[in-house]
Amino acid sequence: MNTEIIADNGVVGAGGAGFPTHVKLSGSGDVVVINAAECEPLLHKDKELIRSYADRLVCGLAASMQLIGAKRGIVGVKRKYADVIDKLRLELASGMEVVTLDDTYPAGDELVLIYETLGRVVPPGGLPISVGAVVLNVETVFNISAAIEGKPVTEKYISISGSVNYPCTVCVPVGSSYADVIAAAGGVTVSDPAFVVGGAMMGYVEHDLSKPITKTTGGIIVLPQNHFVVQRKLWNWTKVVRVGRSACDQCSFCTELCPRNLLGHPIEPHRAMRSLGFSESAKSDVQGTQFCSECNLCSYCSCPEGLDPRNVCAENKRRILAELREGAPRWANPPFRKERSSQHFKNRRMPTERLIKKIGLANYINKAPLKEGILNINRVVIPLKQHIGAPATPIVKQGSKITKGDLIATKKESVLGANIHASISGKITNIANDTITIEKES
Ligand code: SF4
Ligand code: SF4
Numbered sequence: 001m002n003t004e005i006i007a008d009n010g011v012v013g014a015g016g017a018g019f020p021t022h023v024k025l026s027g028s029g030d031v032v033v034i035n036a037a038e039c040e041p042l043l044h045k046d047k048e049l050i051r052s053y054a055d056r057l058v059c060g061l062a063a064s065m066q067l068i069g070a071k072r073g074i075v076g077v078k079r080k081y082a083d084v085i086d087k088l089r090l091e092l093a094s095g096m097e098v099v100t101l102d103d104t105y106p107a108g109d110e111l112v113l114i115y116e117t118l119g120r121v122v123p124p125g126g127l128p129i130s131v132g133a134v135v136l137n138v139e140t141v142f143n144i145s146a147a148i149e150g151k152p153v154t155e156k157y158i159s160i161s162g163s164v165n166y167p168c169t170v171c172v173p174v175g176s177s178y179a180d181v182i183a184a185a186g187g188v189t190v191s192d193p194a195f196v197v198g199g200a201m202m203g204y205v206e207h208d209l210s211k212p213i214t215k216t217t218g219g220i221i222v223l224p225q226n227h228f229v230v231q232r233k234l235w236n237w238t239k240v241v242r243v244g245r246s247a248c249d250q251c252s253f254c255t256e257l258c259p260r261n262l263l264g265h266p267i268e269p270h271r272a273m274r275s276l277g278f279s280e281s282a283k284s285d286v287q288g289t290q291f292c293s294e295c296n297l298c299s300y301c302s303c304p305e306g307l308d309p310r311n312v313c314a315e316n317k318r319r320i321l322a323e324l325r326e327g328a329p330r331w332a333n334p335p336f337r338k339e340r341s342s343q344h345f346k347n348r349r350m351p352t353e354r355l356i357k358k359i360g361l362a363n364y365i366n367k368a369p370l371k372e373g374i375l376n377i378n379r380v381v382i383p384l385k386q387h388i389g390a391p392a393t394p395i396v397k398q399g400s401k402i403t404k405g406d407l408i409a410t411k412k413e414s415v416l417g418a419n420i421h422a423s424i425s426g427k428i429t430n431i432a433n434d435t436i437t438i439e440k441e442s
Contacts, residue, residue: 001066001148007411009147010215010419014156015046015108015137018216018387020411020418021144025064030132031072032064033117034141036084037101037108040199041356041366042161043219046138047084048169048370049157050077054087057138060145062093068134071095076117078103104349105201106295110135112259115345124265124291124334152405152421159219159368160185162361163193169370172213173404173423175380175438179209181220184375188222194230196221200359201296205233212435214386215418228360232300232308237315240308241276247305248273254298254309262345264337265291269298269309276312287331289316300359301350378440380423384409389416391434400428401441408436 007022015035034057038046050057061073072095077085079100088098099117101107111122113135120131128135136144143153156174158181161167165186172181178195182188197206197220206220223230252270260267266288275286292313299310324330356362385391392409396402402422411417422438430437 001063003067005150006144006147008419009143009150009152010421011140011143011147011153012215012387012418013137014139014143014215015218016216018214018418020387020389020416021136021140023416024134024136025067027068027129027134029068029070029129029134031070031074031118031134032061032068033113033128033133033135034061034073034075034138035108035110035113035135036075036077036138037113038078038138039105039107039352040201040203040219041105041352041359041361042167042221042364042368043159043199044161044368045157045159045169045219045370047077047081048159048368049138049142050084051087052370053142054091056142056145057088058091058093058096059148060136060141060143061096063144063148064134064136064141065095070134073097074099074117076101076107076113078107102349103352105297105352105355106259106293107352109259109293109295111263111293115263121263121338123336124267124288125331152407152419153215154405154421154423155374156213156215156217157370158213158217160222161219161366161368162196162221162223162364163188163190164222165189167365167368169368170375171371171373172375173377173380174215174386175212175382175423176375176377177210177212177381178206178220180375180377181213182209182222184371190222190224192225193222194225194227196223196229196233200229200361201300201355202294203233205230210381212381212383214383216386229300235308235311237311240311240315244273244307244309244312245277248277248307249305250274251304253302253304257302257348257350258298259295259349260291260293262348264339266335266337267291267313269313272312272316273307273309286316287320288334289313290320290331291334292317297350297355301355377424380438382408382420382423382436382438384420384434384436386420387418389418392417392420394431394436396428396431396436398428398431402426402428402438408438 003022409420
């Protein structure tokens with residue numbers, strides 16, 4: 001067993017930005033942590049996958065442990081999902097354990113999860129491997145398990161929730177459209193729907209339902225246009241700055257409840273807000289913002305004035321990262337108050353139930369049962385870049401016939417990237433705009 005089989009089958013992180021998994025598993029560590037916290041309100045695909053296929057998760061975990069030389073494998077699951085925990089415990093092999101988590105947000109933040117499951121704190125700007133851990137998303141581990149059997153990534157599991165007739169989790173070919181997926185949930189139930197992709201807290205509003213599902217799309221929540229979550233996601237920078245300058249009273253609740261601050265990282269969103277008020281260029285300039293996870297807790301929950309410290313931090317973070325790419329020096333030895341983690345971490349976590357009420361999602365069905373089978377789709381548009389790194393290079397021609405699972409685009413040699421495979425059988429009808437279109441033949 002080596003990482004080549006994972007690279008060949010196009011496995012990338014299924015729950016985040018799509019970091020190529022073969023690279024993540026090419027280092028060495030003492031523990032693999034599976035992130036089954038799934039803390040975004042109304043999204044349930046990871047739990048659904050474990051309920052149905054716990055054995056496959058364990059197979060992928062064992063392979064991942066072997067690859068990085070780890071003796072321990074941990075699955076972090078919220079305590080309240082007792083049936084999921086029971087299913088897992090029936091399958092776990094030697095060296096593996098379930099660690100139960102409180103029902104808080106953001107339990108699935110990689111650094112929070114490492115602290116909760118291992119008691120280790122990743123330093124500011126560090127990676128999990130710096131404390132010996134590799135963290136993998138549930139669906140990524142399923143895809144590792146499939147890769148071992150020679151099956152490439154051709155499908156994606158998606159939860160569809162909110163204002164739809166039948167909230168559910170479906171398995172769809174990569175490249176299906178958002179519209180296909182929403183139809184699988186029985187369509188929308190409101191006359192003015194807005195589509196939040198990726199989660200109510202960290203996702204974004206998508207207006208174009210012809211956009212394709214990729215290897216990293218996690219969920220779609222349909223909400224009315226005037227819903228709090230939708231309206232907040234539509235604030236532009238001018239509004240963020242205007243209300244931030246005029247109404248921030250420096251109460252610092254945003255900082256006191258910030259999960260990264262609670263881990264001892266030097267992020268203080270209230271200071272970022274304060275600097276906004278003194279900046280003529282409407283920019284904040286606080287170095288600690290680069291450690292923001294963009295969880296949105298400060299903006300949607302902590303701030304009593306309803307301001308947007310998250311976007312101030314995120315904007316500042318983007319600017320700092322761009323400057324680093326241009327060659328600016330790194331912040332050497334950022335302050336790290338590790339001892340703070342144990343002081344306040346437990347009693348300042350945000351209960352998910354309270355969060356759900358606060359952001360106006362309490363009246364929606366908070367379940368998304370898995371539908372059997374793979375959605376039957378006639379046309380897919382597969383992006384060549386669904387991952388961190390360089391886009392894949394097409395190796396097929398327009399007009400050629402293709403079978404599901406065939407390699408259609410390859411990662412460049414010695415460059416970070418991922419292979420792409422056909423998600424349905426049919427004919428290549430278009431290769432353009434960094435996508436490959438496949439249509440089934442009648
Ligand atoms: S979004 Fe807010 S609460 Fe979350 S890490 Fe960033 S500053 Fe902290
Ligand atoms: S919680 Fe809101 S009002 Fe208080 S410091 Fe933070 S941004 Fe300002």
